[in-house]
Amino acid sequence: MTTNVPVRIHDVPRLQAQRRSLTVLVIAQVLSGVGLAAGVTVGALLAQDLLSSTGLAGLPSAVGTAGSALAAVAVGRVSQARGRRPGLALGYLAGAVGSFGVIAAAVAGSPVLLFLALFLYGAGTATNLQARYAGADLAAPERRAGAVSVVLVATTLGGVVGPNLAAPTGGLARAFGIPYLAGPFLLAGAAYALAALVLAVWLRPDPLLLARALEDGPAAAPDAAAGRTPPAVARRGPGVLVGALVMVITQLVMVAIMTMTPVHMHDSGSGAAAAGLVIAVHIGAMYLPSPLTGWLVDRYGRLTVATASGLVLLAAGLVAAGAPDDSVAAYAVALALLGLGWNLGLVAGTAIITDAVPPATRARTQGLVDVSISVSGAVGGLVSGLVVAVAGYPLLAVGGGVLALVVVPVVVVAARNR
CATH class of the missing domain: 1.20.1250.20 (MFS general substrate transporter like domains)
Structure with missing residues (x-):
């Protein structure tokens, strides 16, 4: 009688951790997709309203892109030093702060505060994209692209839901004395904050740190003993x-x-x-x-x-x-x-x-x-x-x-x- 062993015994913790990581990342990506889409829906319109100019309505996109670029560096450095969990969580937290900053700018009627807040809001976009890398950290080489795709497709659900909630959140904003166009940023801020919380609490073990430990640890020994390249x-x-x-x-x-x-x-x-x-x-x-x-x-x-x-x-x-x-x-x-x-x-x-x-x-x-x-x-x-x-x-x-x-x-x- 033969026994089929699909994976080596030291691969089991990696597989279990990978499944958990993907589950947590998917939940966070759905939430961050809501935040991303909700804000993008009305960002240009809000800038046009505050500036009373259509010629500058494209500035939110440019400012958000600049913030996204800087955040990509920051998230990468924090993740490098501390792991994916703090890197991604801090990125989404910055996106939440930016979202609430947009609301404050709308209430105060301040274009300067608006663009500063949108710069921070761009961190959410960068973090949403960087999360795909976390999905691949523990994946086997022949399954890395599939893991990346799982994380990416999770953004779609949030991206569909977010714009459809623009009108209800606008009405909610008015009830609190906030300009109608700032309403979606209430949703964006809450969604980004929840995504940060999900990652901070449940993305354990950290996929990048575990990948490093498995690469440097005794997992390579069976390969070396068998004459295989780790x-x-x-x-x-x-x-x-x-x-x-x-x-x-x-x-x-x-x-x-x-x-x-x-x-x-x-x-x-x-x-x-x-x-x-x-x-x-x-x-x-x-x-x-x-x-x-x-x-x-x-x-x-x-x-x-x-x-x-x-x-x-x-x-x-x-x-x-x-x-x-x-x-x-x-x-x-x-x-x-x-x-x-x-x-x-x-x-x-x-x-x-x-x-x-x-x-x-x-x-x-x-x-x-x-x-x-x-x-x-x-x-x-x-x-x-x-x-x-x-x-x-x-x-x-x-x-x-x-x-x-x-x-x-x-x-x-x-x-x-x-």
């Missing part, structure tokens, strides 16, 4: 630069085309409801395919899916450029492809980064990578308006799609150097 020193894949470039390029292209599509639709005669529908489809495509993407990355390889992201983004640009002005369906297809291409690039790039960096230096490196992603998104948003003003939306869409193909030579070079 996972900690095995070949780590194509490298940090490749993963970073894949995510930076896909982020830049996605933000550039996404930012200007509603503007182009409005200028072409489409109403706000049509543009909102297209953006909703886009956001769904950014996160909902995550489980499938994770399986594809683990099954067919990081570089294969990274290449696919560039090709899908090219298709998105071509469809958007050729869409008739009055075809909401065509724009919806284009932005669905845009979201899917971003998802493929993000999951593949995250897996590449996690493969390439050992737990001892992982969090700091991941934080720096996410800074570059935030900056590329800001650049994409700023440049997109200039390109459309000078050359038109179709050229922006085609140019973005062609730029996405830069991923292909990056992957080819990485494959040759493995």
